[in-house]
Amino acid sequence: MQLDAKYPAEAGEGLRNLSAFQDYGQLSEETVRKTIERVRHKKLAQNEFFQAGLRVILTNLEAAMKGVRQKWTQAAA
DSSP states (O other): OGGGOSSHHHHHHHHHHHHHOOOOOHHHHHHHHHHHHHHTTSGGGOSHHHHHHHHHHHHHHHHHHHHHHHHHHHHHO
16 A cells, blocks of 8 residues: 555655545445555654545545435335
């Protein structure tokens, strides 16, 4: 995953790409959450811009997963 890259330019590109991404699903949820937890403590992520980007990614992920779970609930009813 680019976000967890060794080089700052590549990690920044991953941050921008995932910040714009909206189509998360059940298969990507765990990977994204674990990656963000790992990256948030790296030296390259210790700035306001990067931390804000990580929050955007998590917010988008949580919104997408809420929609997925609502569909599951409706399908089960």
